[in-house]
Amino acid sequence: TVGERRVPVSPDASAQTAWQRGKLIFNGKPLGQVLAELERYQQGRILLSDTTLAALEVSGVFDLDEPQALLRTLEQRYGLKVTYLPWLAVVH
Secondary structure, three states: OOOOOOOOOOOOHHHHOHHHHOEEEEEEEEHHHHHHHHHOOOOOEEEEOOHHHHHOEEEEEEEOOOHHHHHHHHHHHHOOOEEEEOOEEEEO
16 A cells, blocks of 8 residues: 655745736735736836835735736835836835
């Protein structure tokens, strides 16, 4: 007989495959990582004007169909400001 083998699943496993379901899921991720991930799904660049903001922890579930909604949520929930230029969003 062959024994049953369990494969450990990390708590972030669902978040890591969320893009396949059209979602981005963050649970206490640093803002710098969140913006880097978001940048993969939209046209143009996203820059942080203040590097100290990169450590700000962000949590939430966001639709990939509307990546700009994540930036709007950052403005509303975390008191950040986003300035839009052609092919560039600056978070400050």
